[in-house]
Structures are given as structure tokens and as C-alpha cells.
Amino acid sequence: MRKVYYDVANTLELPFITGIQRVCREFSKQVLIPNNRAFQHRYIPIVYDHGKQCWRHLSRNEKKNLLSSKPRSVTLVKRVLRKIGSYIPKSETLYITNFTEGSIFLDIESSWHSKLKREYLLPSLKQANVRLAKLHYDIIPLLFPETSHPNTIKVFKDHFLAHLRYSELFICISRRTLLDVEVYCEKQLIPPPNLTPIELGSSIGRQKPKRNQVDCGLKYGQYILSVSTIEPRKNYLMLLQAFNIISQETDLNLVIVGKLGWLSEEVTNAIENHPENGKRMHYLPNASDEQLNSLYRNAWLNVVPSLYEGFGLPVVESLARGCPTICSQGGSLPEIGADNVILFSEKTPDELIETVCRLDLNKAEYQRLQKRAQQYVPTSWHMTARQIDDSLLSLS
Numbered sequence: 001m002r003k004v005y006y007d008v009a010n011t012l013e014l015p016f017i018t019g020i021q022r023v024c025r026e027f028s029k030q031v032l033i034p035n036n037r038a039f040q041h042r043y044i045p046i047v048y049d050h051g052k053q054c055w056r057h058l059s060r061n062e063k064k065n066l067l068s069s070k071p072r073s074v075t076l077v078k079r080v081l082r083k084i085g086s087y088i089p090k091s092e093t094l095y096i097t098n099f100t101e102g103s104i105f106l107d108i109e110s111s112w113h114s115k116l117k118r119e120y121l122l123p124s125l126k127q128a129n130v131r132l133a134k135l136h137y138d139i140i141p142l143l144f145p146e147t148s149h150p151n152t153i154k155v156f157k158d159h160f161l162a163h164l165r166y167s168e169l170f171i172c173i174s175r176r177t178l179l180d181v182e183v184y185c186e187k188q189l190i191p192p193p194n195l196t197p198i199e200l201g202s203s204i205g206r207q208k209p210k211r212n213q214v215d216c217g218l219k220y221g222q223y224i225l226s227v228s229t230i231e232p233r234k235n236y237l238m239l240l241q242a243f244n245i246i247s248q249e250t251d252l253n254l255v256i257v258g259k260l261g262w263l264s265e266e267v268t269n270a271i272e273n274h275p276e277n278g279k280r281m282h283y284l285p286n287a288s289d290e291q292l293n294s295l296y297r298n299a300w301l302n303v304v305p306s307l308y309e310g311f312g313l314p315v316v317e318s319l320a321r322g323c324p325t326i327c328s329q330g331g332s333l334p335e336i337g338a339d340n341v342i343l344f345s346e347k348t349p350d351e352l353i354e355t356v357c358r359l360d361l362n363k364a365e366y367q368r369l370q371k372r373a374q375q376y377v378p379t380s381w382h383m384t385a386r387q388i389d390d391s392l393l394s395l396s
Helices: 009-013 019-031 060-066 076-085 118-127 150-166 175-188 236-249 265-272 289-298 313-320 333-340 350-361 363-375 381-392
Strands: 002-007 041-049 054-057 104-107 131-136 169-172 194-197 223-227 253-257 281-284 301-304 325-328 342-344
Touching: 009 019, 009 041, 009 060, 019 041, 019 060, 019 381, 041 060, 104 381, 118 131, 118 150, 131 150, 131 175, 131 381, 169 175, 169 381, 175 194, 223 236, 223 289, 223 313, 236 253, 236 265, 236 350, 253 289, 301 313, 301 350, 313 325, 313 333, 313 363, 325 333, 325 350, 325 363, 333 342, 333 363, 342 350, 350 363
Parallel strands: 002 041, 002 104, 104 131, 131 169, 169 194, 223 253, 223 301, 253 281, 301 325, 325 342
Antiparallel strands: 041 054
């Protein structure tokens, strides 16, 4: 079986799990099962040792961490111990002197943050006859630079252009992200790589709504839920504007769940200073997977107002829990939501307000939306891993 090496350093370093880290962990759970005959390649997670200036296999604890679905709590002591541990020599048997000729290097995570810059790594791998592939999420820093940190824009662009120059295959997480690459290459007069789309999975089986009380004291069906990192691209300011009217026209509450991201000050100030904060609006920055599951299953409606999404896992994870969902037309959301959601414009709050108020009054329409969510069956992570595995066969 041909070997596929994939870098997991960023996933192991981060003390939380966002979309890309979840993909890396869930993919690993599928392909690293011992004696697994479901896949046509042998997958090897690796990290780069900057001290020895070479790649190595994961230690036992690192592999255990990679296959975990829960974020680790990171105290100051743990940070110090982890930093010290990075300088402790690893077993020589973990180190990789050379990648097997003809093997594949799959860039699967947000490696634009890596110290090992792809503009230097990729040509050296290519020279060693290693085939190069990229799991491509989106080009949001290039499409919406105003929503990204300036340093992120620079490192992302360098990373993306390096892959366009050297990688033979882009495995895109939606048809929309595939189209974005094609359009970008056309505008920049760059020959596009081989592009193929896949679907991201969900580890959540079909679930019915619960009729319980959630942590913020709200009961089943009393609130609108919105789940995403707090950053400009998620369009929370528009959601708050819409809720100002929705709260006057309905009895609904609003629950926002999400960790702080880039350029979040304006949004957090708007949340903290909102007149309904702690009353009819609740912000939960550190909800556990168990809390999030309960919030989805007890929500009257999930709202995804993003300006753009390369895929939109909150839509999939909401529908998989049987939660009626409406979302913006940003990026791939219409593709991912398909007939299971109601769409609204992400440009102004008007359509969002009209949709929520209409569903509140029109019980029959709401019940149809609810039924679609309850019948929704998401793609499994096993199927996602199989799609990636099949795509890599093109590198023959």
C-alpha cells in the first residue's frame, strides 16, 4: 500500500477544536484503525522536529491526543510542561530519515501557520519524488481580506500560491471552494491543479429534539441558536441587528455559542453592551460538546448568518441533531443546506427578520422545516475518508 504522510502539528498544538482540527481528528480516527482494509493507502500522521530538522512519527501520547474528540484544558503549568517536553529528545525510532519515493504528502490542516513554510517544503518534497496533495478548505483571507488579520492574509497567500505551484491535487471540501480556486487561477493566469470535490462528514447520527432545560435556563423551543467562532466573517453584528426586531415581534430568545477569533472586539462589545445580554440574549464562549448537543436539540431554530463558508459544519451538525435550520447564501451554504434549510440574504438583516417572524406565525411552514431536519442523514466521516482515499488514486 502506498504511504500517505500528513502533518498534524497544528491540530496537536491547539487547545481547542475548530472546523479544520475536527476534520483532521475525525479523518485520523477512520484511517488509523489497526489492520484497516477499507482504504487503499497507508496513512501516517507526522510532525516536524525543528530541533533535529526532520520529520518524525507521533509518540504514543501524541497519537492518543490526535484521536481524542475533546479539547484539552490548558493551564499555565501544562503549557510550560509541553514547552519543556518539546525539547526532550524523542526515541530515534520515531524519526523519518526519508519519505518513501513515490509516497504522498497530504497537507490536511491549517498549515499556513506552520514554521515550516510550504514555499520551501513543497519543492524539496517534489524533488525527492514525493507526490503532493492538499485538502483545500477555502480562500477566505483572499476573498474577504477585511475579515482576516493582516499577518494571516500574507502567510495564507504564500501558502496557497506554493500549493498552486507544486501540488498536483486539490481535494476541495465543496464545489463552491473548487469554483473559487478555478476563478482565482483564471484571474491570476495560473494553470489550475487537478481539482476534485468531496463532502465533509459528521459523527452525529440522526437525533430527535429534546424537551429539556438548557444551561442558560431556557426550555425547549424558547430560543434561536447560532454557533460559530466570534469573528467578522460570521456576521454576528447583522444577527444582533435582526434580533433587536425579532425580540420585539416574538417571545424568542437568542443563544450565541463560539470562541473568540480574529478581530472580535467589535462583536464582543456589541454582545456585552446589548440591552438584552443576560436576559433574553446569552453568550456561551466555552460550551462543551455535551452542552452544545443539548443546545442544538432544544433550540427552536438554528441560524447561520455567515458572510461566507467554505463548507459550513454548523449547518450539518444542526440538521444532524434534528434542529430546524436557516442560513445565509454565503459561499457553500446553499450547497450544503440544499432543500433542508431556508435561505436568506447575508447582506442586510431584513430577510432574516422576515424569515424568523414568518416561521413564528406560520406553524405549518415551521413544521415542514422541522421535518426536513428530523429526516436529515449526514455524510459519515468514514465516507469522507473514503472520498479522500479514492481521490488520491489519481496520483498514480
